[in-house]
Amino acid sequence: MEQLRLEPITKVNGTVTLPGSKSLSNRILLLAALASGTTVVENLLDSDDIRHMLGALKLLGVHVTLNDERTVATVNGVGGVFKTPSEPLFLGNAGTAYRPLTAVLAAVTGEYELVGEPRMEERPIGHLVDALQVLGGDVTYTKHKDYPPLKIMGGQIKGGSVEIDGSISSQFLTALLMAAPLFSGDTNITIKGTLVSKPYIDITLDVMARFGVNVEHSNYATFKVKGGQQYQSLDRIMVEGDASSASYFVAAAAIAGGEIEIKGVGAKSVQGDIGFAKVMEQVGAKIDWYDERLVVRKGELKGVDIDANAIPDAAMTLATVALFAKGPTAIRNIYNWRVKETDRLYAMATELRKVGADVVEGHDFIEITPPEHFNDVAIDTYDDHRIAMCFAMVAVGGKPITINDPKCTYKTFPTFFNVLASVSE
Numbered sequence: 001m002e003q004l005r006l007e008p009i010t011k012v013n014g015t016v017t018l019p020g021s022k023s024l025s026n027r028i029l030l031l032a033a034l035a036s037g038t039t040v041v042e043n044l045l046d047s048d049d050i051r052h053m054l055g056a057l058k059l060l061g062v063h064v065t066l067n068d069e070r071t072v073a074t075v076n077g078v079g080g081v082f083k084t085p086s087e088p089l090f091l092g093n094a095g096t097a098y099r100p101l102t103a104v105l106a107a108v109t110g111e112y113e114l115v116g117e118p119r120m121e122e123r124p125i126g127h128l129v130d131a132l133q134v135l136g137g138d139v140t141y142t143k144h145k146d147y148p149p150l151k152i153m154g155g156q157i158k159g160g161s162v163e164i165d166g167s168i169s170s171q172f173l174t175a176l177l178m179a180a181p182l183f184s185g186d187t188n189i190t191i192k193g194t195l196v197s198k199p200y201i202d203i204t205l206d207v208m209a210r211f212g213v214n215v216e217h218s219n220y221a222t223f224k225v226k227g228g229q230q231y232q233s234l235d236r237i238m239v240e241g242d243a244s245s246a247s248y249f250v251a252a253a254a255i256a257g258g259e260i261e262i263k264g265v266g267a268k269s270v271q272g273d274i275g276f277a278k279v280m281e282q283v284g285a286k287i288d289w290y291d292e293r294l295v296v297r298k299g300e301l302k303g304v305d306i307d308a309n310a311i312p313d314a315a316m317t318l319a320t321v322a323l324f325a326k327g328p329t330a331i332r333n334i335y336n337w338r339v340k341e342t343d344r345l346y347a348m349a350t351e352l353r354k355v356g357a358d359v360v361e362g363h364d365f366i367e368i369t370p371p372e373h374f375n376d377v378a379i380d381t382y383d384d385h386r387i388a389m390c391f392a393m394v395a396v397g398g399k400p401i402t403i404n405d406p407k408c409t410y411k412t413f414p415t416f417f418n419v420l421a422s423v424s425e
């Protein structure tokens with residue numbers, strides 16, 4: 001297994017230009033593909049999750065041209081008419097590809113099979129499939145009920161009224177919203193239970209509106225989508241920088257001292273994970289806010305007790321910031337960490353303890369008391385990009401650490417360790 005040794009970093013300094021947002025890149029690619037006409041997508045993320053979406057679109061007969069860096073895509077939309085693919089669509093472990101494609105392919109005519117990595121087969125999708133089936137969709141499990149892989153006979157959905165369970169993943173509602181304009185009739189959606197990760201719904205509604213489809217909603221509890229609509233292509237759309245990826249550099253500047261300018265997200269971001277920078281201000285970071293960039297400096301860091309339901313991805317970074325804060329940190333209301341790339345509550349608790357922290361792992365929370373003495377250990381990353389990236393903060397805090405399987409960052413941020421090195425002293 002490959003390992004990356006990180007020596008203690010004494011100071012960080014410089015500018016980081018963020019790669020495009022994963023959440024925006026995959027939403028934009030899918031809607032551009034569904035539209036009729038050509039859309040040029042700029043600042044597209046190039047990472048595994050995006051490559052899986054691009055691979056699926058290719059098999060669906062969508063012509064996409066990329067520049068050499070794979071950051072500008074010209075998408076020739078097919079007006080909602082896909083080719084029946086010659087092989088199953090392999091979507092790796094990309095939730096932002098698997099879930100939206102499930103709903104969209106149930107809506108359009110054709111026969112499809114959606115497969116993924118072994119971990120994808122452990123990530124539940126029943127809440128989305130239940131809703132599609134209630135609406136008349138022909139979606140079946142090919143292995144285990146409620147989990148991928150899936151077989152879909154598309155084009156059966158006429159719309160109607162449906163409840164969707166929002167308590168495990170917002171991506172199910174995102175998927176249903178993106179597909180609903182393609183149903184022949186109107187759709188009324190009611191959220192059952194609580195809706196987790198709510199800010200991701202704002203990203204979905206924003207991107208849909210950019211492509212010409214407006215959704216009415218009442219306080220994120222009920223949603224109304226008109227059927228029989230087509231997405232409209234855009235001459236050009238720019239993908240905002242990835243706010244979850246920004247979290248590592250916000251944290252690095254706050255921990256190590258020096259100053260990092262982060263370009264690509266700021267006060268005007270549509271991504272909920274920008275909220276991490278606000279949490280870091282509570283922790284003690286000094287941040288200057290601009291519309292599309294942040295400038296971050298060190299402060300006196302102290303532990304906080306927060307509900308991180310709205311920022312589940314960036315909250316993992318807080319768990320390693322906690323190692324360098326005064327007093328304990330509690331991160332609450334994050335049950336769905338357990339159904340992401342790995343069981344992140346278990347994995348974070350295990351690895352934080354290895355470093356020397358005192359950790360309480362609850363059903364839906366984690367409490368971290370910083371170590372008195374840091375252990376120089378190798379961090380297991382569980383094929384989870386965010387574990388690899390957030391444990392780099394140990395080196396940023398001046399303690400040596402080894403990261404096992406560092407290439408797992410390819411899921412969303414292939415250049416992460418190079419970018420970190422470029423601002424490290």
Ligand SMILES: O=C(O)C1=C[C@@H](OP(=O)(O)O)[C@@H](O)[C@H](O)C1
Nearest residue numbers: 023096169170171197200312313
């Ligand atoms: O819609 C999206 O782009 C995402 C939603 C979140 O998932 P959940 O809604 O499952 O929490 C987040 O963790 C994921 O990385 C991306």
Ligand SMILES: C=C(OP(=O)(O)O)C(=O)O
Nearest residue numbers: 093094095096313340341
């Ligand atoms: C949970 C994540 O990914 P996915 O889009 O596969 O759900 C993530 O990137 O942290």
